[in-house]
Amino acid sequence: MQLREALKTGLRTLVESGVPSPELAAELLLMHILGRHRGYLYAYPEAEISEEITRRYFQAVEERATGKPTQYITGHQEFWGLDLEVTPDVLIPRPETEHVVEAVIDLARRQGFERDAPLRIVDVGTGSGCIALALAAEFPRAVLFATDISRPALEVASRNAERLGMAERVKFLETDLLAFFLDARAPGQDFNQGPNENFLGAFDFVVSNPPYVAADELDCVQREVRQFEPRIAWGGLERGDEV
Known part of the structure; x- marks a missing residue:
């Protein structure tokens, strides 16, 4: 043929x-x-x-x-110029999510940070790792922590970091939102000395693209998302904005 x-x-x-x-x-x-x-x-x-x-x-x-998304069939999606592995365990990175990366870059610039600044950034609900890895690419001396409650998602994100040569700078943590940091000392401090209520001071930026679709809006979601993408990553909470 x-x-x-x-x-x-x-x-x-x-x-x-x-x-x-x-x-x-x-x-x-x-x-x-x-x-x-x-x-x-x-x-x-x-x-x-x-x-x-x-x-x-x-x-x-x-x-x-x-209805299965093309990205789950090919196993790939481009984000911020990076070729990322995607599986049904992670939300497919969207072009509009790049606005989060742009916002951090703009805010860092306005705060006087140079591109080679040794920033400390945490990405909450990292999924495929797209935001954390994009920021790691933009800030080559930054150290990033990326959290997710889903171990399969973290495995995908870790493979992406390894393949892109960023595994040494992006640390993936299986935890609910920021629970790891609430239960222990913030990065750069002694994790064995108990809770640290001021842990956010250890980071220059906290970023996230959390679930946002309310329970009563599920039927309005595109079939590809509703039937194939992990609901924990995009919605199903009562109001949609609890996170």
């Missing part, structure tokens, strides 16, 4: 299934299966693809047609 024909067939399936941005999804899935960039799809539309590649592509298309 020609590449162009496979792409056309995949697109038709996604359109009929009501998948958002079907053209983009069809292309991303084929790029993933082929291991090629988008330019290849446009440069060689008449290229013949093997039966095995065709089978795997249509299988991926069928998965996407069920």
